[in-house]
Amino acid sequence: MLPxxxxxxxxxxxxRLSVTDVCNFRCTYCLPDGYHPPQGKVRNAFLSIDEIRRVVTGFAAMGTRKVRLTGGEPSLRRDFTAIIDTVANIPEIEKVAMTTNGYRLKERAREWFNAGLNAINVSVDSLDPRQFHQITGENKLAEIMEGIDAALGAGFTSIKINAVLLKGLNDYQLEAFLAWIKDKPIELRFIELMQTGEMDTLFRDHHLSGEQIKQQLLTTGWIQQLRNVDDGPAQVFMHPASQGGVGLIMPYSKDFCAGCNRLRVSSLGKLHLCLFGDGGIDLRDLLVSDEQQDELQQRIRTSLQDKSAAHRLHDGNAGMTPHLASIGG
Structure with a gap:
């Protein structure tokens, strides 16, 4: 079948498949007041394991090879290990990744690895415990760092650390982060703060262009790497004296959307063509039985023709995305 x-x-x-929009952290750039269910939302309305299997099977039949499980915090689902196992056992899927705040990583890293998880992204916005607490609302940096060590010990060879760049809060910590990854096979990812519907003031006060970090890296011997077809949007840099690498995600950079290779399905079964789009296409009515695969795939293909050339963040338009947890970032 054509891709x-x-x-x-x-x-x-x-x-990118969200399995829940619930999160137990209160990050300033996402859910500063904590998680509150959307008005009118039915409790436990997230995609079931069977629905997850059907939607991923549909995408896999059309060329999808990598699935990232996201949230909210995906590990808050009690059946998360079973979700990993379900996705990993779909024959065409070659890579199963997750993005996590690290809340359960120490206890579950080996279990998830054995279930078929290949890659982990952990959010660590500061290496300073007090500042980490200030940004995330949780005083858990030590436990999360132990979780990263547990993931390395469990056998994970693809571990990435996500840090949202926040001017005046963590931007001065570049050297500390680079020293930390010098002897660790970890990719550090700096993500530009993105404007969303609920974060206008924070964006105005703390947005910092990743281009400044890029120039610092290039002038100190870091070398930009080629991008694989199923990689995310990061520009990746390596240094001969460092085991770890650095990735920069810069949605405000020129031609950022030209290499887009990912689609999103929310925890409620809506297809989102862009993180900053104006709404989702409901797929859930086609996830009731395995016999609906042809119709499911046709709806996805047809919807994809409405995907825009680029987001409208440069115009201050974040679409209908209230915060990053709402459709999995």
């Missing part, structure tokens, strides 16, 4: 392709000849090998 998924939009009207701009972009092909899509990478699915």
């Amino acid at each position: 998924l392709e939009d009207g701009f000849s972009r092909r899509f090998y990478y699915l």
Whole structure:
């Protein structure tokens, strides 16, 4: 079957699948007041394991090879290990990743690895415990660092650390982060703060362009790497004296959307063509039985033709995304 392709000849090998929008952290750039269920939302309405299997099977039949399980915090689902196992056992899927705040990593890293998880992204916005507490609302840096060590010990060879760049809060810690990864096979990812519907003031006060970090890296011997077809949007840099690498995610950079290769499905079964789009396409009515695969795939293909060439963040338009947890970041 032909791979998924939009009207701009972009092909899509990478699915970000949210399994919950619930999170137990209160990060300043996402859920500063904590998680509150959307008005009218039915309790426990998230995609079931069977629905997850059906939607991933549909994407896999059209060329998807990598699935990232996201939230909220995905490990808050009691059946999360079973979700990993379900996705990993779909024959065409080659890589199963997750993004986590590290809350349960220490206790569950080996269990998840054995279930078929290949890669982990852990959010660590500061190496200073007090500042970490200030940014995330949780005083758990030590436990999360132990979880990262547990993941290395469990056999994970793809571990990435996500840090949202916040001017005046963590931007001065570049040297500390680089020293930390010098002897660790970990990729550090700096993510530009993105404007969302509920974060206008925070964005104005704390946005910092990743280009400044990029220039610092290039002038100190870091070398930009080539991008694989199923990689995320990061520009990756390596240094001959460091085991770890650095990735920069810069959504405000020129041509950021030109290499888009990923689609998103929310925890309620909606297809989102862009993190900053104006709404989702409901797929859930086609996840009731295995016999609906043809219709499911046709709806995804048809919807993809409406994908825009680029987001509108430069115009201050974040679409209908209230915060990053709402559809899995």
